Amino acid sequence: MSEIFDNAITSIVLGIEDFETGTDERMLSAARNYYAGLLLLAKECLVRAAPKADAMEIIGAKFEPKPDGDGGVSHEVVGYTTIDLAQLQSRFKGFGLPWPEADIKKLQRFRNDLEHYHLKEPVGALGEAIASSFPMVVDFFNILEEDPQAELLSVWGTILEQREAFEKVQKKCLDSLENIGWPAEVSNLDRMVCPNCGSSLVGQSDPDNKAHDHVVGKCHQCGEETGFEKMMEMVVAASYETDAYIRVKEGLNPSIADCPHCWAKAYVESGEVSVCFACGETVAADCGHCGTRIDVNEYNQDYPELCSYCAHMLEKVMRE
Template identity: 75%
Template sequence: MSGIFDNAITSIALGIEDFETGPDARMLSAARNYYAGLLLLAKECLIRAAPEADPMEVIGAKFKPIPDGEGGVDLEVVGYTTVDLTQLKSRFKDFGLPWPDADINKLQRFRNDLEHYHLKEPVSALGEAIASSFPMVVDFFNLLGEDPHDHLADVWDTLLAQRAAFEKVQKKCLASLEIVDWPAVVTDLDRMECPQCSSSLIGQADPDNADREDVIGKCYQCGEEIPFETMMQMVVNTSYEISAYIMAKEGLNPAITDCPECWSSTYVETGEASVCFTCGESVSGECARCSTDITVFEYNPDYPDLCSYCAHMSEKIMRE
């Protein structure tokens, strides 16, 4: 068993023990240790994937070319700095290792925020960060062929309890959003983040409301109420930002744009959906002149029944 693996176990255990003590003053130490432990586990996965290599050649962050005497170069590790989170993800891909589908960014952001200012509820916020990243612990141990309970027995119950508590609240949050009569398909609402504390525990202030126009959000981490307009932007961005990125990358019109009726940046145009989440208006239709489909990008409020080309031709005729 390597020193890095031992250090990973120690760091995670210390982080959870600090977290269990409760006082806010220990939360920064808890976040630092737990976060460091996760990164060390990831580095151990890389090292075991190349058992014959020098560990620093696997996890070193800086290299320099050295002539090999035969007209080529060898890469030599510079210093003892090891890879950060971004580099770890990249090397996992290079090594053909699956990166866990879990949220470590919340933990990283929590640690950084605590170093710069005092959070309103650091204990509960760190609890969510631990719960969100818990699947990463399990996945790393699976890659290593190790049983996490064997190595983290003293803190395993705490890890499980935080995950269970988080999932219980998250389930209620998502249930309150799923009953809403949305104007188009919504997805990945568990990835929304509170504008105040970045928590993903976002639901409705009234969990029984099904009317989109009455949606008021609430963060069940910090208690912040989220206005209707902000909630619509969050729902649209979470549900369609990937489509918007892919469409833009392919040179197509974006999936999210400004609504020509209310001017909110919550109009969704995907080919299957063409509607504004804020005001509920849809400008889609068929051109009365040429039968071309009218999208939000074709729409002209002065000629709502015509596509952009036919609207242009009508204006040209009128000018003549």
């Protein structure tokens, strides 16, 4: 086996052994070791995909162009710094390798906080971030065509138990939100995070409630409850934030806005949907003067029946 693979196994085993203790100090050590092991596994996937190349030519972070003697240039590795998470994901794409779907960004954020000696969230949320990323270990081993049970025998039981426990609680959370009569379609609710501890294990305080306007959130990591308005902002962000980002990149108005009626950042304006998840109000209408469609970005509280242009022209006439 390669040195990268051996180091990956060692780091993951050490990380999970720290994780098993459950103590705050060991959990911080777990994050460092386990995260490092995950990145090493990913790097091993790249290296094995091009077995004839030098490893640093694949996972090196810095390259410098140098004359090749024939009028062109070659790129040589500079130093021993290797690629970070974002570069790994990019090179996986370039190598035609599937990047695991499990979320590692939360663990990365915790790991970066630890580098600055300041963990903003409770240690319990760090433990969840580790457990929720365990499927990545399995996915990387699948790419490597290695047996994770054999290589990680001493901690394999913990990986299975924690993964199963996390998925069981997460399913309970998502099930409690499934039958709500939402004002519009929702999705990606597993991306919501508790405002108190950063956990993604957010569901309803009353799992039997089906009324949209009675939704109160509850974190199944720290027990913190989230009020209706804040919960609606979280639901909207999880469901429409990606769409909002894409729309902005395309030069369009974002699909999430502050509601002009209740001021919650829970108004969805996607072209097909125009409604506030917090108060249920909509501003969608046709301008009474020119017929232009009025959406939340066109809406003027002083002239609710006019588009922004007609409202501006009316004000101009009134000033004259």
